[in-house]
Amino acid sequence: MSVDTVSLTGWGRTAPTTALRFRPRTYEEAAVAVRGCGPRGSIARGLGRAYGDAAQNAGGSVLDMTALNRIRTIDAATGLVVCDAGVSLHRLMEVLLPLGWFVPVTPGTRYVTVGGAIGADIHGRNHHISGSFSRHVQDMELLTADGGIRTVRPGTALFDATAGGMGLTGVILSATLRFQPVATSLMSVTTERAVDLDDLMARLTASDHRYHYSAAWIDLLARGRATGRSVLTRGEHAPLHVLPARARRTPLAFRPGQLPVAPALVPHGLLGRTSVALFNELWYRRAPTYRIGELQKLSTFFHPLDGVPHWNRVYGRRGFVPYQFVVGFGQEEALRRIVRRISRRRCPSFLAVLKRFGNGDPGWLSFPMPGWTLALDLPATLPDLARFLDELDEEVATAGGRVYLAKDSRLRPETLAAMYPRLPEFRALRAELDPDGAFRSDLSRRLGL
């Protein structure tokens, strides 16, 4: 097992801290690293796609799980897959798409590990139909603070604490996942424009249930009557018969394209108000008012940013701060207020996404709840951004909503408790299972999880 001292940040590249990094290749090595961790504890880390400080542990140990990357068994008849926690969704797609199986839930990037997907209980564009990632986990092996390995099944307290538990209940070593069958690797996509926020919400409410995948890109810089204008992209896995003859010969090919790597040094003002406003204008005008049945590659539909390796560098050295919140149905007024505030403030966010969530998930700290979720990325250098986001937190908490921990790097501990009502149970379980704090992260220290 290799060991080194590294400075780590999340994908947002803010708040670096230094830790001892272990790279276990077997479950035993992982257990040794956890048992040997000092008073500052340990935390598992996958591909570092959590935006904030969830997979950092200042002065302690970080277990880089990416060497535990074997797919152990595949049941091609039922779509049950057993794999190590360090396997990425990218790898699972590479291996399983040709067999006609697709991951049950994918976020905006394929470069997340299975362990990270469970730990953050990620959601995708199909949340309103399929729920979060952990709903498709049949069981998992969890390395707990005592150094033992437990099999954890849904319906137990430990499972619900681990799903969305940000790695603080233990190290997920492997999981059994239920995949969904697909006939092709293409998506049949419907694109439409919404002229403002109300139009968008009306369209999503009226017809979301007809699509398996649905999300809308929203222009947060548009003002006045255009506030909240959006482009909805909703789709299905394309059935075989809609493919052109040529594509029908290899219907399950998985060929994500790759663009050049983002340069290491980008001036931090690149994504300013003007450039982002221009981008948004073009993006909105380029979109068709209504188009159905367009065939897109999986990677284009789900993971457009994965085409540019290290895209997080475009925000420059000082990084960026993502913000994602959800407010329940019935709190549309809060959503409108927040969108208006962001647009009035002219925050340069060029990849903002609005989506309707379906039913909540069982994880105690799982983010999704039935309602509206808005995700945006902002350069960390915006003046007075810290205070502005604090004000948004207040709005969200007052509306009974919450912000997403996998994207958080700045929440107040007091606000967190108001947003996650099952936090006391989570703390109690942790106190019982891990009294000495073998699992800690910068996130857990900052928020007192």
Next chain:
Amino acid sequence: MKDAFGAPQSLLVLGGTSAIGLATARRLIARRTRTVWLAGRPSPALESAAAELRELGAYVRTVAFDALDSESHETALGKIFTEGDIDMVLLAFGILGDQGRDEEEPLSAVRVAQTNYTGAVSAGLVCAGALQAQGHGSLVVLSSVAGERARRANFIYGSSKAGLDAFAQGLGDALHGTGVHVMVVRPGFVRSKMTAGMPEAPLATTPDAVAEAIVTGLRRHSETVWVPGALRVVMSALRHVPRPLFRRLPV
């Protein structure tokens, strides 16, 4: 832990009655700071400073600390770090001395040097070690423009700050990559009780302005901060003025 904007949750002020230290603490409490340690010689002033910060909603503790007693630093400061992470240490103690008297009485000049330099070296190293062990944190060192180039009017104070400044820069480089961030703050003339009754220099500033610059520096992860920012240009010009001319300048 510090958040994405560099705002600390816990703060240790060395020199707990320093006007700049308290102005910074007030600003940080308005952001994320919940725990403040004020280290200084036990005095009513220290307690009233603590009481003032408590009113802002922070959990404040005072701890006895004497810059001149280097031997005690290890235990006095080490104890603070055992009670929890410190996200930011503000090294704010220092004395101005009285140039005229100090030139007459070498021992009182030595006191200035020992407080501002020797004391800061030992306290700085103790804190740097503790921050390094916790893998994160900022050490903010209050230097001064007086250390940038020695002036006839205050070279004893200036030389002590020059030493401190060089020490802090080197420490910053030594700690690069350990997760610890060292920031050197060089204010100009600051209107405070330390400078009360002195003739004001050009580009004078206030403790609040220095505090604001510190908060911005934390957000930007700066290594050097000048307050006001214009001093950076002024001093880089003054640094190159020939000695015979510099001697005659009315600064």
